[in-house]
Amino acid sequence: MKIKKVTISRENLELTRPYTIAYDTFTHAENLFVLLETDTGLVGIGAGSPAEDVTNESIDACEKVLKEQACLLFEGLDLVDAVSRLKTMETKMAATPAAMAAMDIALYDLMGKALDRPLVEILGRVHTAMPTSITIGIKSLDEMLAEADEYTGRGFRILKIKIGMDVDQDIERVCRLRVHISKDVRIRVDANQGYDMDQYKKFLAGTSEANLEFVEQPLHVDQTASMAGLSEDERNFSMADECLHNPADAYALLHPPRPFGSFNIKLMKCGGIALGLEIAQIARRCGIGVMWGCMDESRVSIAAALHAAFASPATRYLDLDGSLDLARDMVDEGFVIENGVMRLTDRSGIGVRILH
Template identity: 45%
Template structure:
């Protein structure tokens, strides 16, 4: 079955609730959608959610490679050969992984719709549903607690708290948050590369009785090559400081993990992280995401599936990949919940803080 139409759409989806992380405030977001149509009318939809600080590309970069490289390769191609199409495009789009993710997701969606199955069923469903975290950015104590109460009222039971003030201020916010939500709500910390090893140790000691679930990429990407190993002495400003093995295991690789090559390195050289955070926009789509997942599964590293601010369609693709991996333990797939608008409907189902794959074929998303 031939791909007869390729459409590329750039959209500013805006945010209903701007948020602050360690190094910037985000108030809107642009995604680039890729829509494929087969000769029988079947569609496949993907999207690119680029971020220079995460994917290394701009919206303009995504648009350029989608128009100049992807579109000519896709138009007239046979959908049954989509793995070969992806294999040929990947080396040409390595520096634009979010654009590659749009191609990857659209092809997987179109192919499994053509087969008449859900994408997750084509791979093999391992989990029917999993809870996702909901993110609270860097806010005042009062605003943090207000958002937490709001999220609990709508059914969420996992909170991701952004940190990046001073350690003392972060400890104060976390302590008051824990007192507000009680012991049964999981709280994970995302410092967005804003901590030093000493900061992390200080924060963990101050909150050790308050059940931090884990820490997402506390240090800058590439810090000591991203490999703070058990018993290793850190160099530079943190000389003579060691990161305890149990604390190291509670750290999740984000900016240090882009593709399966990174996963192999992080899995074999002392395992500086106990958790891998997979984002489709970083790695280039579900095909590469599943390669990372296979590495994690084989060496006993847990998986977290994260996202940027992005459309329902790519969030759904990440969810399908997560539900198909035995190594999955955590979801952080709230990236479409604060979009003011989207180009698609359908996809995942959110109920009481849990994400389920919808019943639709492929990814189950349709253009509005």
């Protein structure tokens, strides 16, 4: 089976609900799509959603490298040889991990289709179902509570609250939310690097009775070393996100005293399924729990992340809501969400169906 054609396309996917985090407001998501067509009629699909503020890659740079390298590296290759080119991509596309993720996902999708098996079964299934959080951006207290009511009304039992712009307001919002919702609804928060150390300690003290799950990336990546000033419990309560891109970062974050007790793996940060699972394996060997997260992404890459998550024993949490607020997408299927619980379908590959 040979790859006879590589197609790259770019789509601007509007959000139905714009949202704000500590450093930006988002109204749409530009995604890149890769189609790998074979001489047997099978088509593998991948998608990438660059986050320039996180990985310093632009959508233009990702599109350029895909158009320059994808055809050169993969057209005309047998599928077996193409899979081995994933390692070549780590060099050729190192500066554009979202572009690398799009190719990686397309190849894994094609591999699953060639074997007529869901990808998770090829990788080695560990999990069958797991709840995901759903995210509420930074907004007024009343708006936050109304959105929380909407999501819990739809069956979601884990809310992720964006914080990091005003620590006093954050404490008030989180504490009010805890009182407002049912005790069986979990709350996790994401500061997106918005705090300094004093603000983070103030937030931890002010929300100590709110029964939070964890805090994602409280400090700027440049301040990771200062996490040593926290207690072991406080560091274990904190999760690495923006400071964790690749396996080398994962190893660096293991040096004692470990600054974080858990890792957030995103395919768009690390370059796809292969490297995501490598980070998860590092975490597993060192007793670090993993959450699989996302940007604003097509259902393509969300499904791919879920296959990887369900194939890793280190997986403890999901935060894979990135396609839920897209006004349109290029695919459907891939996974189902019922009362906030995610499951994969039994379709081959990553399970998505291309819409025409």
